[in-house]
Amino acid sequence: MSKFPDFSAYGYQIIEQLGQNTQGGRVAYLAQNKFGKQVVIKQFHVQVGGSWDGVKAIAREIEVLQGLKHRGIPAYIHSFETDIGFCLVTEYVNARTLTANRRFNVDEVSLWELVC
Numbered sequence: 001m002s003k004f005p006d007f008s009a010y011g012y013q014i015i016e017q018l019g020q021n022t023q024g025g026r027v028a029y030l031a032q033n034k035f036g037k038q039v040v041i042k043q044f045h046v047q048v049g050g051s052w053d054g055v056k057a058i059a060r061e062i063e064v065l066q067g068l069k070h071r072g073i074p075a076y077i078h079s080f081e082t083d084i085g086f087c088l089v090t091e092y093v094n095a096r097t098l099t100a101n102r103r104f105n106v107d108e109v110s111l112w113e114l115v116c
Contacts, residue, residue, distance in 0.1 A: 004029065005043065007087070010080050012041060019097065025054070025085070030092060038092040039077055045085045058086050065090065 004014035011034045018028040018040065025045040032038055044058045065076035065088070078089040096102075 005082070005084075007031065007041065007082075010078075010087070012039065012089070014041070019099075031089075040074065040090050040092050042088045042090070043082075043085060044088070055086075058088070062086075062088055 002014070004017070007014065012031040015030045015032055015038070018030050020027045027043045027045075029041045029043065030038060031041045044054075062076070062079050065073075068076070074090040074093050076088075076090055080087050080089075
């Protein structure tokens with residue numbers, strides 16, 4: 001028995017857990033769709049009796065992602081509701097996490113100024 005949720009009814013198979021925000025009630029998984037393409041599923045746990053603010057924030061994130069088209073932002077693919085919350089599916093970008101400690105040299109920062 002897998003320790004991961006079963007999203008096969010939605011066409012996804014979990015490969016591994018990428019991250020977790022226990023305070024925010026979110027877990028991110030690397031998954032594969034039925035065509036073998038890797039995606040990220042962000043699962044939002046909605047607590048029974050909780051406020052509607054959390055649900056509204058999730059709906060807003062989905063709405064914003066649906067409207068964004070930028071090569072630096074993973075594209076929205078799909079969203080669905082489960083018995084324990086909502087799931088947001090985005091494209092998978094094989095890159096370091098944004099929470100990783102990084103140091104940049106002067107040339108890298110100068111390049112950003114040119115691009116932006």
